Amino acid sequence: MMAADQTVHEVPPSLSAKVVGSFAYLTIRDRLPTILTKVIDTIHRNKNKFFEEYGEEGIHAEKQAISLLSKLRNELQTDKPVLPLTDDQQDTESWNQYLQRQQRLQGDQESVSWFKSPWLYVECYMYRKIQEALLLNPPISDFDVFNEGKTQSYFESQRAIMALCTYLEGIKKNMEELSKNQLFEHFNKFLQASLWGNKCDLSISAGQENSQKTSPIESLSSLQPFVLVDDSNLVWSTLISAQRPGQTGMTSASRVDIVLDNAGFELVTDLVLADFLVSSGLARQIHFHGKSFPWFVSDVTANDFQWTIRQTMAANHKWMSKSGVQWQHFVKEGVWCYHDHPFWTQPHEFCDMAADAPDLYASLQGADLALFKGDLNYRKLTGDRDWDHTVSFNAALRGFGPAPLCSLRTLKANVQVGLQPGQGEKLTSNDPNWMTSGKYAIIQFYSQKSE
Numbered sequence: 001m002m003a004a005d006q007t008v009h010e011v012p013p014s015l016s017a018k019v020v021g022s023f024a025y026l027t028i029r030d031r032l033p034t035i036l037t038k039v040i041d042t043i044h045r046n047k048n049k050f051f052e053e054y055g056e057e058g059i060h061a062e063k064q065a066i067s068l069l070s071k072l073r074n075e076l077q078t079d080k081p082v083l084p085l086t087d088d089q090q091d092t093e094s095w096n097q098y099l100q101r102q103q104r105l106q107g108d109q110e111s112v113s114w115f116k117s118p119w120l121y122v123e124c125y126m127y128r129k130i131q132e133a134l135l136l137n138p139p140i141s142d143f144d145v146f147n148e149g150k151t152q153s154y155f156e157s158q159r160a161i162m163a164l165c166t167y168l169e170g171i172k173k174n175m176e177e178l179s180k181n182q183l184f185e186h187f188n189k190f191l192q193a194s195l196w197g198n199k200c201d202l203s204i205s206a207g208q209e210n211s212q213k214t215s216p217i218e219s220l221s222s223l224q225p226f227v228l229v230d231d232s233n234l235v236w237s238t239l240i241s242a243q244r245p246g247q248t249g250m251t252s253a254s255r256v257d258i259v260l261d262n263a264g265f266e267l268v269t270d271l272v273l274a275d276f277l278v279s280s281g282l283a284r285q286i287h288f289h290g291k292s293f294p295w296f297v298s299d300v301t302a303n304d305f306q307w308t309i310r311q312t313m314a315a316n317h318k319w320m321s322k323s324g325v326q327w328q329h330f331v332k333e334g335v336w337c338y339h340d341h342p343f344w345t346q347p348h349e350f351c352d353m354a355a356d357a358p359d360l361y362a363s364l365q366g367a368d369l370a371l372f373k374g375d376l377n378y379r380k381l382t383g384d385r386d387w388d389h390t391v392s393f394n395a396a397l398r399g400f401g402p403a404p405l406c407s408l409r410t411l412k413a414n415v416q417v418g419l420q421p422g423q424g425e426k427l428t429s430n431d432p433n434w435m436t437s438g439k440y441a442i443i444q445f446y447s448q449k450s451e
């Protein structure tokens with residue numbers, strides 16, 4: 001266990017495209033316009049569908065949405081000022097207040113714009129503007145522009161999903177006979193399968209399919225050397241210590257919250273991990289946190305969550321369908337609960353959550369362990385700031401800690417803390433793109449209780 005870092009660190013600047021040639025710069029210059037163009041193409045390709053379903057109104061909506069998104073793409077590419085939202089939604093005011101906050105931070109001499117403002121803010125803003133373009137054009141407001149990519153990732157990963165459900169079934173069949181050590185071994189495998197499931201993210205690939213082709217369990221040992229921080233033993237001891245003898249003599253297990261990332265294969269790895277945690281008695285309840293609208297190309301919405309369970313139930317594979325039926329049962333019984341608080345689709349750094357979303361912070365405080373999946377969550381946990389690699393995770397969290405938490409993340413952005421002295425430099429000399437290639441990963445834990 002790393003001693004908590006008590007030094008007060010100067011908070012470094014936010015990553016931004018101001019640094020020409022940086023990953024933020026290349027993302028905003030190249031990848032975001034590509035994603036916007038694919039969104040425009042997707043809407044255009046569904047024009048007939050909109051006509052069949054909504055007649056002339058559907059055609060008008062398609063045209064209007066495309067013109068709003070083309071205008072957005074032009075503003076992005078020519079570094080125009082970021083504009084307030086006008087769609088009068090539950091979160092519109094919060095987004096516009098955040099814009100004013102950013103304007104105050106930058107001062108009047110510089111407008112809030114794509115290449116001058118924090119990468120985290122403008123990237124999140126783009127996805128909320130895509131949502132605005134649809135919300136301003138009913139009847140296509142609930143069209144999921146990313147649905148095709150998310151379902152394709154699921155269908156292209158069938159062999160890996162079959163292998164994972166078969167492995168899960170094999171463990172569950174003998175669960176009673178497993179020793180504590182064997183339980184720990186299997187826990188590690190499911191935790192790492194969920195970790196590496198994060199490689200299948202469609203935003204980094206700007207929508208290019210990148211499904212899981214190989215067996216997720218067999219490849220784990222070959223991936224171990226690429227795990228730069230491995231706190232899985234701390235995650236395990238947090239789960240074990242949360243087990244308290246209940247009134248009925250049964251140990252009352254923990255509540256584990258999983259802040260989800262991508263749909264498709266990654267979501268299946270999260271559901272399999274959650275099934276193992278409940279079936280092994282390590283957890284009594286799992287709370288899943290998804291997004292309230294389509295986000296970062298492949299992130300999970302309520303529709304994706306329900307669709308994935310239904311698809312797995314209906315699979316023509318014994319152990320997949322058995323798993324899907326069990327998952328449906330967990331949801332029906334309230335053992336698994338799904339939430340989608342608006343905060344997860346806002347631009348805030350997580351150190352702002354207690355102030356800006358106190359209800360969400362309070363609900364996370366009910367967890368014995370909170371798992372944060374993926375790269376964007378890690379960027380928000382650390383504020384997407386240009387920290388030195390040896391700054392502790394605790395310091396970068398800047399007081400965020402509703403519960404013992406663990407980031408399960410493949411590196412796809414150039415922010416990484418909690419490394420050993422010299423570890424970052426060695427990685428840079430061996431593999432210059434180590435922070436953004438998705439080849440490396442972390443299992444990084446922090447608990448205020450261990451202070």
Ligand SMILES: O=P(O)(O)OC[C@@]1(O)O[C@H](CO)[C@@H](O)[C@@H]1O
Nearest residue numbers: 201203204374375376377412413
């Ligand atoms: O959160 P995820 O799905 O693991 O990754 C999100 C992501 O693809 O989007 C951003 C780049 O556009 C980066 O944070 C990261 O590469």
Ligand SMILES: [Mn+2]
Nearest residue numbers: 261262296299
């Ligand atoms: Mn994602």
